[in-house]
Amino acid sequence: MAQGRYNRVVLKLSGEALAGNMGYGIDPSVIQSIAKQIQEVVELDVEVAVVVGGGNIWRGMAGSAKGMDRATADYMGMLATVMNGLALQDALETEGVPTRVQTSIEMRQVAEPYIRRRAIRHLEKKRVIIFAGGTGNPYFSTDTTAALRAAEIEAEVILMAKNNVDGVYSADPSVDPSARKYDQLSFLDVLKEGLAVMDSTASSLCMDNDIPLIVFSIMEEGNIKRAVSGDDIGTIVRGNQ
Numbered sequence: 001m002a003q004g005r006y007n008r009v010v011l012k013l014s015g016e017a018l019a020g021n022m023g024y025g026i027d028p029s030v031i032q033s034i035a036k037q038i039q040e041v042v043e044l045d046v047e048v049a050v051v052v053g054g055g056n057i058w059r060g061m062a063g064s065a066k067g068m069d070r071a072t073a074d075y076m077g078m079l080a081t082v083m084n085g086l087a088l089q090d091a092l093e094t095e096g097v098p099t100r101v102q103t104s105i106e107m108r109q110v111a112e113p114y115i116r117r118r119a120i121r122h123l124e125k126k127r128v129i130i131f132a133g134g135t136g137n138p139y140f141s142t143d144t145t146a147a148l149r150a151a152e153i154e155a156e157v158i159l160m161a162k163n164n165v166d167g168v169y170s171a172d173p174s175v176d177p178s179a180r181k182y183d184q185l186s187f188l189d190v191l192k193e194g195l196a197v198m199d200s201t202a203s204s205l206c207m208d209n210d211i212p213l214i215v216f217s218i219m220e221e222g223n224i225k226r227a228v229s230g231d232d233i234g235t236i237v238r239g240n241q
């Protein structure tokens, strides 16, 4: 299944990936090691756009389950992603990687607003772009943001970095020892089987726009580089197979 190197990728980093073993907040050593891995990829001349999650700080669903208005709780989640985005920018610039943060909710003092053509220009100039603030709309997720931005900037693939699992399994491998890891899948399988890869809105968007997804572990150093190089790691999910 090995294929050539990708030239433009969207890397989806969940909030959980930035929290490391702490499970919440931002672990500076973890974020620095992720920044190093991204720097290795930029050195290969690959254009990298990162979509950051916010679940390590706040999740809208959790807030609304405790009685908060869902839209308000979701806006708080979107703000959480901005904090993660700024932390990642700081770590990347420490590694000497020019980086721009763009937010879907305007906050001019801290980041640029999301402007598609400007984002593409940054990528062409080999700047890493961080998309923060999700889609800017409640009731969506940052997985859907990754699918949407990938379609908009014509990325060839979404790299979904996980910190607790190394691919897609038939069941939760931490609970069910008989869980089987898939090498490849279709988005239709993901939707039909209800596999916990990404939410159904995000899966449909990837399927409809034919954007492949690679799910892999970020805990193994060098894995982002392997993924962009087209090595067989993790699970690849495609539109049809």
Ligand code: UDP
Pocket (backbone or CB within 6 Å): 013, 014, 015, 016, 052, 053, 054, 055, 056, 058, 059, 060, 061, 073, 074, 075, 076, 077, 078, 080, 081, 133, 134, 135, 136, 137, 138, 139, 140, 141, 142, 143, 145
């Ligand atoms: N969110 C939202 N709209 C978006 C993206 C995110 O409302 O387009 C909110 C939502 O409340 C979500 C939170 O931001 O729970 C954090 O994002 P997500 O759960 O996707 O982060 P991750 O699981 O990747 O850490």
